[in-house]
Amino acid sequence: MTLTVSILGSTGSVGKSTLDVLAQVRATNQFDFAVEALTAKSSAALLADQAIAVGARIAVVEDEAALPELRTRLAGTGIEVAGGRTAIVEAATRPAAWTMAAIVGAAGLAPTLAAVRQGGIVALANKECLVSAGGLFTDEVKRAGATLLPVDSEHNAIFQVFDFERPESIERIQVTASGGPFRKWTREAIAAATPEQARRHPVWEMGIKISIDSATLMNKGLELIEAHYLFGIDPAKLEVLVHPQSIIHSLVSYADGSVLAHLGSPDMRVPIAHALAWPRRIATNSTRLDLAAIGSLSFEAPDLERFPCLALAQAALHEGNAAPAVLNAANEVAVDAFLGGKIGFSGIAPLVEAALNESARRGWRKPASLEEVDDLDAKTRTVAAESLIKAA
Numbered sequence: 003m004t005l006t007v008s009i010l011g012s013t014g015s016v017g018k019s020t021l022d023v024l025a026q027v028r029a030t031n032q033f034d035f036a037v038e039a040l041t042a043k044s045s046a047a048l049l050a051d052q053a054i055a056v057g058a059r060i061a062v063v064e065d066e067a068a069l070p071e072l073r074t075r076l077a078g079t080g081i082e083v084a085g086g087r088t089a090i091v092e093a094a095t096r097p098a099a100w101t102m103a104a105i106v107g108a109a110g111l112a113p114t115l116a117a118v119r120q121g122g123i124v125a126l127a128n129k130e131c132l133v134s135a136g137g138l139f140t141d142e143v144k145r146a147g148a149t150l151l152p153v154d155s156e157h158n159a160i161f162q163v164f165d166f167e168r169p170e171s172i173e174r175i176q177v178t179a180s181g182g183p184f185r186k187w188t189r190e191a192i193a194a195a196t197p198e199q200a201r202r203h204p205v206w207e208m209g210i211k212i213s214i215d216s217a218t219l220m221n222k223g224l225e226l227i228e229a230h231y232l233f234g235i236d237p238a239k240l241e242v243l244v245h246p247q248s249i250i251h252s253l254v255s256y257a258d259g260s261v262l263a264h265l266g267s268p269d270m271r272v273p274i275a276h277a278l279a280w281p282r283r284i285a286t287n288s289t290r291l292d293l294a295a296i297g298s299l300s301f302e303a304p305d306l307e308r309f310p311c312l313a314l315a316q317a318a319l320h321e322g323n324a325a326p327a328v329l330n331a332a333n334e335v336a337v338d339a340f341l342g343g344k345i346g347f348s349g350i351a352p353l354v355e356a357a358l359n360e361s362a363r364r365g366w367r368k369p370a371s372l373e374e375v376d377d378l379d380a381k382t383r384t385v386a387a388e389s390l391i392k393a394a
């Protein structure tokens with residue numbers, strides 16, 4: 003049987019790793035697959051190369067200004083091309099039994115939901131869409147009869163050691179964090195960090211937005227919220243554990259004192275291959291774990307004073323209501339502002355906090371529909387942009 007796959011965000015870090023795993027599957031004849039859709043924001047040249055390499059049926063760019071280049075590069079190949087936000091959603095609607103959702107940010111929500119509504123397997127890398135839509139997203143998954151497989155390495159780890167038959171026996175889930183590039187930096191040094199320093203992650207090679215989120219530890223906060231919605235676990239049972247080697251990806255503690263941990267090399271091809279083959283396993287040439295060579299593993303508690311974004315995300319998780327969606331949208335604005343030189347690194351957390359305070363002051367409620375999620379996201383971006391103007 004041929005598996006039909008689509009990759010939303012194929013030109014990004016996760017998208018490229020997914021194509022790498024698929025190339026290994028093809029080279030080793032493990033199973034047959036056909037690529038339906040590949041999408042990008044504006045990387046037309048790379049998208050065209052990818053589409054030709056895997057024989058995709060359609061390649062789509064969100065940015066219509068990139069469409070002429072995509073069209074030129076794919077002329078005569080028989081591969082369809084399209085451009086625009088609606089075209090991305092339409093691409094996600096085309097029949098695919100397995101979709102990788104790897105667009106970054108809340109922009110991934112509509113296309114990921116379109117893939118979910120097909121009722122197939124959605125391998126979820128895009129955590130922001132789950133953070134902003136929360137239970138509305140997981141309700142859509144249930145309604146469509148889709149299967150959501152976590153690709154974020156920590157959540158893929160939890161998925162592999164989680165007792166879905168007896169979730170009440172779970173006492174605690176610890177999501178591990180490398181600590182990011184500023185783990186040992188002083189508060190003053192962190193405040194003066196440049197985008198170049200912030201994007202240099204000590205362990206993982208990732209896209210720019212998640213790299214900045216890893217430096218602020220907001221990424222770990224988003225992951226706690228993601229874990230809450232993916233596994234239905236009470237916020238009080240979710241913790242962050244700093245583990246600089248990133249070998250243990252998460253730990254699940256049970257009522258009898260057992261702790262089940264998932265280990266692996268820090269290589270995204272491992273969780274991607276797991277999600278691609280689930281419930282089977284496929285062979286990959288991902289980096290093998292050599293514990294003797296690593297020698298020792300270390301752990302520490304996160305420092306919430308030097309990394310206030312994690313504290314804000316934990317508070318948003320506990321509060322629920324509008325807070326997770328507001329946190330996510332304000333963080334996207336703050337990260338863009340930092341990368342654009344409008345605020346310093348230490349300006350990210352205050353901008354997010356100001357948006358959360360404004361949301362509380364205006365009495366913004368938990369969205370009751372996906373339209374309300376979009377509305378809340380847009381209102382938050384306006385509030386955060388206003389704070390930026392005031393701060394300038």
Ligand SMILES: NC(=O)c1ccc[n+]([C@@H]2O[C@H](COP(=O)([O-])OP(=O)(O)OC[C@H]3O[C@@H](n4cnc5c(N)ncnc54)[C@H](OP(=O)(O)O)[C@@H]3O)[C@@H](O)[C@H]2O)c1
Nearest residue numbers: 011013014015016042043044045105106109127128208209
């Ligand atoms: N990287 C990792 O190791 C990792 C691990 C776990 C989870 N994740 C999550 O996976 C998601 C993707 O991360 P990444 O590191 O792969 O990001 P990335 O390298 O920045 O790639 C993002 C992808 O989304 C596309 N894109 C960006 N904005 C878009 C928009 N408005 N509409 C349509 N497409 C858009 C990009 O296209 P262009 O190339 O044209 O810009 C690119 O294909 C994030 O949610 C991240 O948190 C990543």
